[in-house]
Amino acid sequence: MNEQNEQGMSEIVKMVCRIIEGFIFLFGLYIVMFGHLTPGGGFAGGVILAGVFVLILLSFGKERLNNVISDKAGSFLESFGALVFILGAAAGMLIMNSFFANYTNRLIGSMPFRFLSSGNILIYNIAIGIKVMAELFVVIYFLSVTHILLKKRREK
């Protein structure tokens, strides 16, 4: 981001962004949640969710992005997603004596082609989706915002 674009782009871009950002976020959520039924999954959906934050950052500037999500929240969500993924896999060791065992499938029982049909895959998909979203948001935030803040600090 250079200096003149710090406040975002023109009013047209902002209006279009306001309309479509919710739909893109919903589409990303759909890709994450239905990864075990339709093409998609945690990684693809997480990248789409991160794309919403990139859209907000580019069209509105960093002020509105900080209202939506802060970099500390991004770091927290990243660690949270990774932790849920590992703990969900490790819980299989307690329940079924093997890492990455699909235990919820056995506990709940499943009908094929239903939303809750695949047990642990849904949990892993959601965890990876949160993790990838937060990771890409954090790296884009740091790459585009940090040097502006550092320059301001040096000028002071």
Added chain:
Amino acid sequence: METFIGVMIFFMIIGALVALEARDLLSSIISIATVGFLLTISFLYLRAPDISIVQGVVDILTLVILIRATISRDVHFFEDEREFFPFAAIIVMIALFFVFLFETVKFLPAFGTNLSKVATYYLGQGLKAAGAPNIVSAVILDFRGYDTLGEAMVLFTAILGATVVLRLTPKKGKKKDEAKK
């Protein structure tokens, strides 16, 4: 279908060459993005919609980031004439590559041949064993969970390193040392 994918690969090679030879950064980024989109279409024709979605989305995101990073820099390469020997070496290497490629392709199994025994098991028993209708999802998160775990940890470590290098607030201990001095 093979001819279609061959045409796609031909255009992808052209796009990559244009990206290498373009005079300014923006046009080379755009031609790299073209390569990505052609790859997305190729994955769709290979009936791999999962990886196609991932490729398309990551391509768009990297395109946005790269344009954002380069558009204000306005870097132009200097025009200078090619030297003869490096250029000749490149041509010879490309010719050798294609000679060995065609020699090797003769011994490869035909396109789409079912060689992997374990893939047959996944396709037959995947729905019953994992419960997920999307077999790709069942393979990467159930049968081959360790792969996904390793991949996720690689990404996690990379972002961790990036945030440590690019952080805004300095370490707490360092500030005290400077104050003491």
